Structures are given as C-alpha cells and as structure tokens.
Amino acid sequence: MKVIYGIGRVKQQLSDTGGVLAIGVFDGLHRGHKRLIEKAVRQARKREVISIVMTFYPHPVNILNPDIYLPAIVSLPYRLKLIASLGVDVCVVVRFTKRFASMLPDNFIRRYIIKTIAPAEIFIGTDFRFGRDRMADADYLQERVAPFGIKVNVVSFITLGGHKIGSNDIRKMIAVGQLKQASILLGRPVSIMGKVSKGDRQGRRLGFPTANIIPDDEVLPPVGVYASRVIIGNEKFGAMSYIGTKPTFSLRNRVRIEVYIFDLRQELYGKEIIVEFIEKIRDEKRFSSPAALAEQLTKDLAQTKMVLRRRGYNK
Numbered sequence: 329m330k331v332i333y334g335i336g337r338v339k340q341q342l343s344d345t346g347g348v349l350a351i352g353v354f355d356g357l358h359r360g361h362k363r364l365i366e367k368a369v370r371q372a373r374k375r376e377v378i379s380i381v382m383t384f385y386p387h388p389v390n391i392l393n394p395d396i397y398l399p400a401i402v403s404l405p406y407r408l409k410l411i412a413s414l415g416v417d418v419c420v421v422v423r424f425t426k427r428f429a430s431m432l433p434d435n436f437i438r439r440y441i442i443k444t445i446a447p448a449e450i451f452i453g454t455d456f457r458f459g460r461d462r463m464a465d466a467d468y469l470q471e472r473v474a475p476f477g478i479k480v481n482v483v484s485f486i487t488l489g490g491h492k493i494g495s496n497d498i499r500k501m502i503a504v505g506q507l508k509q510a511s512i513l514l515g516r517p518v519s520i521m522g523k524v525s526k527g528d529r530q531g532r533r534l535g536f537p538t539a540n541i542i543p544d545d546e547v548l549p550p551v552g553v554y555a556s557r558v559i560i561g562n563e564k565f566g567a568m569s570y571i572g573t574k575p576t577f578s579l580r581n582r583v584r585i586e587v588y589i590f591d592l593r594q595e596l597y598g599k600e601i602i603v604e605f606i607e608k609i610r611d612e613k614r615f616s617s618p619a620a621l622a623e624q625l626t627k628d629l630a631q632t633k634m635v636l637r638r639r640g641y642n643k
Contacts, residue, residue, distance in 0.1 A: 329412035332420045335382075338444050342380075342418060348372035349447035350416075351382045351456065356401030357410040359515040360453070360493045364483040368451040369415045371481075375448060378417040382445075383407065384424040391424050399547040401498055401514075406521035406602075420445075433459030437472045449479045456482075488513065505550045507605055517557070517604035520546055520585065524596040536625050538570070538586035539596045541603065548583065549605050551612040553628050555635040558589050559602040566590040566641065568625075568632040569603055572612040588629070607635050 332338055350368035354361045365381060372379035389398045402410065404421070411419050422428070436459055441447070450473070458464050470480040485492045493513045501510035502518050511517050522541035539558075551572040558567045570586045587603055609628050615621040 329408070329416050330418045331408055332418065333423075335420060335422045335440050335444060338420055342445070346375075346446065346448045347378040347380045347418070348375065348449045348451065349380045349382060349441075349445055350451040352453060353384050353387060354381070354407065354411065355387055356495045356498055356514065357407060358401075358493055358495065358498060358513055360486045362414065362515060363486060364451055364453055365411065365414050365416065367481070367483055368449075371449055371451070372417070377448060379415070380445060380447065381411055381416050381419045382422060383411070383419060384422050386424055388424050388429065391426060392429060399499065399545055401495060401502070401547060402519075403521060403544040403546055405600075406519075409521065430460050433464035433468060434472065437469065441473060441478070442476055447478060449481060451481045451483055454482055454484050499547045502547050502549055505608060507549060507607065517606060518549065519602050519604040520548070521600060521602045522585075523598060523600050526597060536568075536588045536622075536629075538588050539601060541585040541587070541601070543583065543585060548585075549608070551583065553609040553612075553632075555606045555609055555632040555639070555641075556587065557604040557606060557636070557641050558587060559604070560592075560596070560599065565592055566633065566636050567603070568609070568629055569605060570612075588625075590633075604641075606639055606641055609635070 332342065348368050348371045350365050352361065352364065354365070368381070369379045385404050387398055387400065389396055400407075408419060408421075441450070450469070452466055452469070454466070456466055456469075458469070466480060466482045473480060485494075487493065491497070498510050498513050501507075501513070507518050520541065520543065522544060524539045525542055526540070548571055552570075554569045554571065556567040556569040558565045567587050567589045569588075571583065573583055585603065587601075609631050613624075615624065
C-alpha cells in the first residue's frame with residue numbers, strides 16, 4: 329500500500345484518478361471500520377480502479393477538545409498496517425489541525441474531493457460529519473458531488489446486542505480489562521505494535537529475557553501479567569507479557585510493556601512486533617526480592633501456557 333502523508337501531496341504522487349475513496353478516522357480499525365473499507369476495496373476491484381482511504385491524524389477530538397484525553401486504540405503505524413491488510417492501494421493521511429477543522433464543507437469538497445482525488449465513488453459511515461462545526465453530513469456530500477458523477481455510499485454501522493460498535497466503548501473495555509468483549513468488537517485480539525527497545529536486562533538476569541516496547545499513547549489494559557501472542561513478520565509465538573512500572577526494582581511510574589517470547593532466540597532490538605493480549609494472569613505486585621519475583625514468574629509461565637492451549641493460541 330502506498331502511503332501519502334498530507335493531502336497537498338496527492339496530486340504529485342497519485343497520477344491515477346477515478347478510484348474508490350473511503351473516508352474516516354478509522355481509529356482502532358474495528359469491525360465497522362473494516363466492513364466500510366472492505367466494501368470500498370471490493371467496489372474498486374469491480375470497477376478496475378484503485379482503492380483509496382483518507383484517514384486523519386491526530387484524532388479530531390484531541391485537536392477540537394484538547395481538555396479531553398483520548399488515547400488511541402492503535403498507533404498510526406499500526407492503523408496503516410491494518411488498512412494495508414484489507415487490500416487498500418493508497419492511504420492518504422490528512423494532518424488534522426484547527427485550520428483544517430474550520431474549513432467550510434464546500435471548500436473541502438471542491439479542493440480535496442473533486443480537484444485532488446476525483447473519485448468515482450465515495451464510501452462513508454452513517455455518522456460521517458465534516459466541515460466547520462461538523463455542519464455537513466452524508467446528504468450534503470451527495471448533493472454537492474452528484475453533478476460531477478460521483479456516487480456516495482453510506483455504510484450502516486454494525487450492532488451487537490442492539491448496540492452500535494464504537495471506538496469509545498472499545499477504549500473503555502480495554503482500559504478496564506474487558507479483553508474478550510473488546511476483541512469481539514475489534515474483530516481481533518486487543519493488541520499493540522511497536523519497536524523493541526533496549527531495557528534494563530532485569531528479566532534476563534531472572535531467567536526471563538524480555539522484548540521491551542514503549543507505548544505510543546495507546547489505551548492499554550490494566551497493569552499486570554498477560555497470556556499473549558507475538559507476531560514477528562509472518563511468524564506467531566506464544567508469550568507472557570507484563571504491563572506495569574516494575575515496582576520490585578523501581579519506584580518510577582513509567583508504564584512499560586515487557587514480553588517474554590517462547591522458543592525465540594533471535595535478537596529483536598529495533599524490530600517491529602505486534603503483541604496480542606489474550607487473557608490476564610494476575611495483577612501487578614511488588615515482591616520482597618528478585619528471587620521471589622523469579623519464583624512467581626515460573627508459576628505465571630505455567631499458567632500462561634495453559635491459558636494459551638485452552639484458548640487455541642499455541643501458535
């Protein structure tokens with residue numbers, strides 16, 4: 329998938345026109361987002377044109393309401409990876425600013441939709457709003473682009489148990505540790521993607537060498553130890569993950585993620601990995617000594633492997 333950072337660069341990098349465009353923040357790429365993008369991709373293939381996704385970063389809420397803390401469900405690089413996995417040809421990342429938010433709807437349509445991308449069709453969700461004060465909706469968009477032969481497709485949201493699948497609900501579920509419920513709405517396990525960085529090697533000294541990831545402002549499950557699965561390239565490994573502040577060794581409050589990966593001996597520094605949190609094993613705890621922690625980790629490992637076998641995540 330080709331990624332274009334900035335709507336102003338589209339003309340130089342996207343010579344083909346007449347593609348099928350999906351527009352949305354797509355924070356988290358949950359089942360509703362996935363369905364919308366997949367519909368656009370299928371239609372593009374039917375027309376034999378390219379499929380294009382327009383997404384926005386940072387999240388509009390963080391710009392328009394800075395007093396509200398809205399952590400991401402997935403980082404931007406992970407979002408792009410998930411979008412690419414759906415078969416999208418081009419993704420345009422629009423930097424969301426106050427100036428962009430204040431743009432009148434007709435200016436957005438004329439400058440970015442008609443003149444810059446010129447799609448044959450557009451796919452949006454039922455709750456799509458755009459322009460200054462979010463004043464325009466799907467009907468407004470259809471009315472303005474119809475004279476140019478552009479069709480607007482409105483994709484209804486997915487419901488489970490009578491409730492709409494939404495990013496805010498998923499954030500809350502992850503934050504309180506409702507991993508099973510969140511994974512159902514996401515259509516995949518709750519996970520984080522990041523590059524492995526060098527840690528303090530405390531785990532190695534305890535006999536549990538770990539890969540360390542610094543979170544990128546994503547919403548995380550509660551601190552503790554988790555049965556996990558790690559994806560490295562095309563390979564999948566069972567793992568035991570820890571989210572917390574390492575109270576046995578430090579009083580600092582910086583949250584980190586450490587992952588002990590089974591049956592892996594290769595060096596991972598600088599490599600990008602995906603950590604899927606399958607089930608919580610225990611809460612974070614401060615131990616009286618490193619030896620006591622090592623003893624507990626041995627018990628955690630046995631329980632983790634049992635959980636992964638039961639849940640079918642051996643590999």
